[in-house]
Amino acid sequence: MAVTGLQGVGVSAGRAAGPMVRVADPLPPPESGPAPADPAEEAARIRPVAEAVAAELSARAGRADGEPRAVLETTAAMAADPALIASAETLVVQRGLPAPRAVYEAAGTFADDLRALGGYLGERARDVLDVRDRLVAELSGVRPPGVPVLEAPGVLVARDLAPADTADLDPALVLALVTEEGGPTSHTAILARALRIPAVVGCRGALELAEPVGLIVDGDTGLVQVQTGEISVQAVDRAAEPSWTGPGHTSDGDPIPLLANVGSVTDAATAVAAGAEGVGLFRTEFCYLDAETEPTEAAQRAAYAEVLAAFAGLPVVVRTLDAGSDKPLPFLSGSSAEPNPALGVRGLRIGREEVGVLDRQLAAIAGAQADSGASVSVMAPMVATAEEADWFATRARAAGLNRVGVMIEVPAAVLTAQEVFGSVDFVSVGTNDLAQYVFAADRMLGSLAGLNDPWQPALLRLLALLGRAARETGTPVGVCGEAAGDPLLAAVLVGLGATSLSMAAGSLASVGNRLASISRAHCIAAGQAALLGTDPASVRAAVVESISAAFDGAPRHEGDRPAAER
Incomplete structure (x- = not known):
């Protein structure tokens, strides 16, 4: 063989x-012609098809639970999005496009806008293209890819x-x-x-x-x-994950709060069901996505409170608006098109240009805290300097939000961590964007996925620098990038100084069980071992070797076993 x-x-x-x-692969782009004989009748085909696709996705969601259910519900909502449907109908009527082509172009514009916003929202462009392909297939009478x-x-x-x-x-x-x-x-x-x-x-x-x-x-x-010879079949060992109900802690009782990343009411319900101890990253962009005008303070307050209500009495970290500027939200007038929006006016930089937008959002968050009973902290994205951190903290506290932090996503903020810490109560590491900026590698490109691997030594060494500064100043450091959801890497992050971890709800049990099986000392040893590697593979191997003695005969996760044993 x-x-x-x-x-x-x-x-x-x-x-x-x-x-x-x-x-x-997805279907090829539909033809732009011939023009329909009756544009109004052709446009009228779109809404029923969108509603049927949304209903099918909702039915699938009803048969799922946890993270899969949340994704299917979100995709169903995208399929029935009135703005997408209206945009496609307009293209049929005004430009004489066939319905499949109109949906293709309308969805493509929506996806481009999301990519320009960057970060988590940029990654949701794939969801829109999925919806596009389903609608186009149904309108064309072919089986969807x-x-x-x-x-x-x-x-x-x-x-x-x-x-x-x-x-x-x-x-x-x-x-x-x-x-x-x-x-x-x-x-x-x-x-x-x-x-x-x-x-x-x-x-x-x-x-x-x-x-x-x-x-x-x-x-x-x-x-x-x-x-290329005889094909062997080997299924992964899917022994049931031991039950986990929290709270997060190491085997010697050191508390490590395990939190969830949420961006909707559905996400919140999934997180509560999975045992999250709170929220380490509440993405507020959902309030702005389809808005032609800035949502009112009252509308934002109600929307945030609906999500926060699931976490009454629990800690929730709310991130202010994180958007880019290549194709900005319509009501953001201060920024012009940029050749490289990832390095342009995004995150807090928008807040400094659109101070009123930021102040109204902060007021809405403070109001939602009072309405929901959640223990709310607020943090700003894309902070690069101590001066920016101080500026944001001053405004947030003036709005009545007493616990203020910033995201660590820009390498400069790590290198000046002690100064940044002087103005805030905590920081939270967005490993996704931090990796992107450390390696100058667009996190959206599959061809550069290796550089955005969270096991990259350069990324972990930056986190070690941050952890050292945090210990010296007593500043809590959370991690809310997807790296926190890797059970093996979670132990490394704790060893490097993370005091809480926030992740997709589906990862909570695996991470909780992993941390409960090893001591803080083993986490620290694993973190130190990780700093000696020269590439992701050698880092992982060093960590597996370092913590192999921690289990003392307890069942290991598949990822803990050296390759030679598999």
């Missing part, structure tokens, strides 16, 4: 093997996987996932971890493989081996 290898980024732990199953019906267990290989397709995969049939695109923070990665399916993203060359062929997928190391 000849075996060759491809290298990607492991995003969901475990090792599995089986025959490759290709996922079809996506995961084929599996008659036997196999390894799915795709350019990328739509979140709605990933959400309700059957782990008994889907042995592993391999994609050429996507990154460690994509929905594919988050959902694969929630479903406990080994996954590798950013695996260049996977689509060039010709069937039939077998694949051996290592979701820990990112290695995908190709079997």
Whole structure:
């Protein structure tokens, strides 16, 4: 049996093997003509189809739970989005486009706007394109692209996987996932971890493989081996995750609060059901996405309070508006188009140009705290200097928010951490953006996924610098990037100085059980071992070796086992 290898980024732990199953690429762009004989009648086709697609996705959501349910509900809402439907109808009537082409162009514009906003919202552009493809297929009378019906267990290989397709995969049939695109923070990665399916993203060359062929997928190391002889089948060991109800702590009782990242009422309900001790990152952008004008303070207050109500009496960290400026939100007039919005006016920089927008949001957050009973802290994104931190803290406290922090996403904020800490009560590390800026690598590009791997030594060494400054000043340091949801890496983060971890709700149990199995001393040792590696693979191997003695015969996670033992 000849075996060759491809290298990607492991995003969901475990090792599995089986025959490759290709996922079809999206449909080609629909034709722009001929123009419909009756534009009004053609436009009228769009809404019923959108409602039918939304209903089908909602029905699938009803059969799921946890993170998969939340993703399906969000995708269903996108399919029925009145703004998307109206935009497509307008293109039919005004430009004479066939309905499929109108939906294709309208959704493409929405996706471009999300990409320009960057960060978490930028990654949601993939969700919009998924909805686009489903609507176009239905309007064209063809089967929508996506995961084929599996008659036997196999390894799915795709350019990328739509979140709605990933959400309700059957782990008994889907042995592993391999994609050429996507990154460690994509929905594919988050959902694969929630479903406990080994996954590798950013695996260049996977689509060039010709069937039939077998694949051996290592979701820990990112290695995908190709079997060209007899194809072996090996399912990952999916022993039930031990129950976890919190609170988060190490085996010697050191508390490590485990929090959830949320951005909607649905996310909040999922987090509570998963046992989150609060929220480490409440994304407020949902209030602004479809707004042609700035939402009123009262509307924002009500929307935030609806999410916060699920966490009455619990800590919630609210992040102020994080958006870019290449195609800014319509009511943000202070910024012009920029050639590189990731390095332009985004995050707090928008707040400093649009002070009224920021002040009204802070007032709304303070009001929502009073309405909900949650214990609210507020933090600003994209802070680079101590002066910026002080400016934001002053405004937030003037609005009645007493606990104020900033996001650590820009390397400069790490290098001047002690000065930044002087103005705030806490900081929270956005590992997703911090990695992007450390490596000058767009986190949206699958071809650069390896540089955005949270196991990269340079990223971990920056976190060590931050942790040292935090210990010297007594400043709490949370981590709210997706790195916090990797159970093995979570131990490293604690060892480097993280005092709380916030993640997708589906990762809470795995991380909680991991931390409860090892002591703080072992976490510190793992953190120190991580700093000696020269690449992600050697860092992971050093950490596995460092903490292997911590389990004392207790069951290990698949990702803890050295490759030679598997």
